[in-house]
Amino acid sequence: MQRKISILAGAAALAAASVSFAQDSVIKVGVVQPQSGECAQWGVPITRGVELWAKEFNEAGGIKDASGNSHQIEVTGYDNACYTAGEELTAFRRAILDDGVEFILQTFTPASRKAIAPLATENKVLTTSYGAGYLSADYPYLIGSVTGSPASYMYLVSYLIEENPDIEKVAIVTADHSFGEAARAFYKAGIAPYTDRVEIVFSDPYDPAMAGDMFSIAGPIASSEPDLIVELGFTPGQQASFVETMQQLGYSGLFASEGWTMNFLTDRLKADYLDGRIYSAYVVDASEQSFSPRVAQFYDAYVETYGQAEWSVFASVAYAAMTTIEAGIQMAEEPTGEAVRAALFAEETVDNPLFGESRWAGSEIYGADTHLLTPLPVYVTDAEGNVTLDGIVDVGAWWQENAQAALTELEAGGQVTAQ
Amino acid sequence: MQLFAKLDSPRTVVLDLVTVLVVIAGVSVLAAVGSSYLQGALVIFSINAILVISYRTITTMGGWSFAHVAIMGVGGYAVAVLSKPPMDIPVAVTFALGGLAAGLVSALLAYPVLRTRQYYFFLSTFAAGEALRQCFIQFRQLTGGTSGIAFIEYPAFVQTGDTLQFLALVLAVFFLLGLFYLMFDASETGMKIRAVGLDETLSQSLGMNPWRLRALSFVLGSVGAGVAGGLLVSYNGIVAPADFxxxxxxxxxxxxxxxxxxxxxxxxxxxxxxxxxxxxxxxxxxxxxxxxxxxxxxxxxxxxxxxxxxxxxxxxxxxxxxxxx
Structure with missing residues (x-):
């Protein structure tokens, strides 16, 4: 009898231990972004976005995998200086080899993605981005979670040309950096289907170190008299300075970028100058409440935690990118990079919690269908400086119609890596 | 040792030699007991150690160059370009060629920048370094522009992904370069360079050619930076302008x-x-x-x-x- 009791006690202890294991199991998520310096204006809100995504689950008892086990999520930020390839790799070494991270959100910067591709794949760490940048069949653990950088630039500029038939001249303003180079090529790809009526009047890259002297950058752009300026590479503060300088130079056309930190703009410019002229399209902007109740809640949580003045669209971009990983964890038997990847790619589509059924694509550009194409909301600023939803691009349909023209530009811009 | 005794204080030379050996021993011990991450960090540390001892050789002539890291980039790009198609030169050979390329570029730079002194030298080398970085960006066909060149391999005798083997290679290079800089520093020419660094006018009045000595120091220091650059890009597998x-x-x-x-x-x-x-x-x-x-x-x-x-x-x-x- 005593033996039976001890066996029962042992079994109970084992069961308790396994339950405790299931509850205490922690999923380690790394966010490799600039955590210091000027580029932290991007990196800090992105890291916060992932932290709030994790907090949402942790406060509800953890995220459940397909086996029904709940897991807490631990998020750690790692510094990559300002998206430099070598620092990205150092950060990945820390995250993977020292801290045992299983999932990483990183930049779309092609050089940075290439730098870490072998390490992430060798260690089966599922590495995603708020876009694609670089993907390859040789590195299946590199994925793109959502329609974001740099593909969104292509869809955004095309959307604006379609919606505004008066646009005849476009200026492309990008930094002389790996991510700027990618943006330039994708902006050109978005304009490519309209070359019969739209001309690129400016596309020289600028040195980010010279962004303090905004007149030297803005002067030649104003001289080219564009109807639309598409931008990528200015930090949020520099963006506002750029718009203000263009206003002083008499520019009265449209502005578009991946996103705008409205606090900076409204501090410097009158609402009537911003009204209907500042466009963005970058995964999703949670400050616009109608697109999805869940991102609206995320916005409220962000503002409650950090204050409205700290809001940045980049937080919601990171949050949205993590929802694809979230779907993968919930479909996988266990929350490892390998199991989650297998679950995500079991079908040709993924039911993303924010965007719904979305298709894996990317083979024509990258040689691998590892980029999840989610619908792309386009936003515009109103007279009060609020971001409002202007339209939603069906990116799959756009690509089917314009792939040939776009691919020619992407190839010329060195962005096509498919063999 | 006879040469050392004749040209420099034996104690300091021995201390430097001991330093090189202590670094190698210390790094080896840490690598043997440490995690994979620590091993990787030690590779970077050892490459940086090559960089600082080569930089120190330049400072002995009395000027603090701000082009050293850009010159390191020259070595890195040389390894990337030469080891990839169509050149396909073995990576181990390109390390030496990277050092030579860095030496060559620094010899060309020496002509204008070594005509300056003190903060003018600092400014001119800073400008030269930025010009080199712009070359890495602008000559896209060769350098890959801002995205650089990716997927550079390890030398054939180092197994891909084996950090310990790569660390052994870096330490071997550190030892050889350390010994070379040590002997050069203790040689008559090395002492003359230090004399120029201390008082150029006096050295000239004693029959030395300061410009030639300073140029030699600048070029030899740059060769070490080029080799370090080559090792770095091979270890990281990528070279991009932002890394320099x-x-x-x-x-x-x-x-x-x-x-x-x-x-x-x-x-x-x-x-x-x-x-x-x-x-x-x-x-x-x-x-x-x-x-x-x-x-x-x-x-x-x-x-x-x-x-x-x-x-x-x-x-x-x-x-x-x-x-x-």
Whole structure:
């Protein structure tokens, strides 16, 4: 009898231990972004976005995998200086080899993605981005979670040309950096289907170190008299300075970028100058409440935690990118990079919690269908400086119609890596 | 040793030699007991150690160049371009070619920049370094532009992904270059260069050719930087312009200020100290530039000869105590 009791006690202890294991199991998520310096204006809100995504689950008892086990999520930020390839790799070494991270959100910067591709794949760490940048069949653990950088630039500029038939001249303003180079090529790809009526009047890259002297950058752009300026590479503060300088130079056309930190703009410019002229399209902007109740809640949580003045669209971009990983964890038997990847790619589509059924694509550009194409909301600023939803691009349909023209530009811009 | 005895104080030469061996032994022990991450960090540390000892060779002629990291980039790009199709030269061979390319570029740069002195030299080398970085960006067909060149391989005799083997290679190169710089420093030419660094006018009046000596020091130091650049891009598997930024240059200069440059062990001490600080603050990277800046300021104000000055002071006080005892 005593033996039976001890066996029962042992079994109970084992069961308790396994339950405790299931509850205490922690999923380690790394966010490799600039955590210091000027580029932290991007990196800090992105890291916060992932932290709030994790907090949402942790406060509800953890995220459940397909086996029904709940897991807490631990998020750690790692510094990559300002998206430099070598620092990205150092950060990945820390995250993977020292801290045992299983999932990483990183930049779309092609050089940075290439730098870490072998390490992430060798260690089966599922590495995603708020876009694609670089993907390859040789590195299946590199994925793109959502329609974001740099593909969104292509869809955004095309959307604006379609919606505004008066646009005849476009200026492309990008930094002389790996991510700027990618943006330039994708902006050109978005304009490519309209070359019969739209001309690129400016596309020289600028040195980010010279962004303090905004007149030297803005002067030649104003001289080219564009109807639309598409931008990528200015930090949020520099963006506002750029718009203000263009206003002083008499520019009265449209502005578009991946996103705008409205606090900076409204501090410097009158609402009537911003009204209907500042466009963005970058995964999703949670400050616009109608697109999805869940991102609206995320916005409220962000503002409650950090204050409205700290809001940045980049937080919601990171949050949205993590929802694809979230779907993968919930479909996988266990929350490892390998199991989650297998679950995500079991079908040709993924039911993303924010965007719904979305298709894996990317083979024509990258040689691998590892980029999840989610619908792309386009936003515009109103007279009060609020971001409002202007339209939603069906990116799959756009690509089917314009792939040939776009691919020619992407190839010329060195962005096509498919063999 | 006879040569050392004739040309320099045997004690300091031995101390430098011991430093090189201690670094190799210390790194080897840490790598043997440490994690994969630590092994990787030691590879980067050892490459940076090559960089600081080569930089110290330049400082002996009396000028602090700000082009060293860009010249390191020349070596890195040489390895990337030459080891990839259509050249396909074995990676191990390209390391030497990278060093030579860096030496060649620095020889070309030497003509204009070595005509300047003090802060003009600092400014002209800074400008030269930025010009080189712009070349990495603008000559896209060759360099891959801002995205650089990716998927550079390890040398054939190092197994891909084997960090320990790569570390052994870096330490071997560190030993050879360390020995070379040590012997050069202790040679008659090395002593003349140091004399020029101390007083150029006096050296000239004694029949020395300061420009030639300074150029030699600049070129030989740059060769080491080029080799370090080649090792770095092979280990990282990628070369991109942003990796040869003024921030890394500041780290090298800071290592030399904090550690001192009179002897070979000074910059290595400085680099070790800064690396430990960097690792200690990795959870709060935003504080690292602040701490480094503070350390450089503190070293400039309170320890003018850096940590090596502190070591010398300690040694002197120990000797005095022994004598009194």
């Amino acid at each position: 930024s003024p921030e890394l240059m500041f780290k090298i200069v800071a290592a030399c200020i904090v550690g001192g440059t009179r002897r070979l062990y000074g910059p290595i001490l400085g680099l070790t100290f800064l690396t430990i600080v960097e690792e200690a603050f990795r959870g709060v990277p935003e504080y690292v530039p602040f701490v480094w800046g503070g350390l450089v300021l503190a070293a400039t104000l309170y320890v003018p000869n850096g940590l090596e000055g502190l070591v010398d002071r300690l040694r002197t006080s120990l000797v005095r105590r022994r004598r009194h005892a």
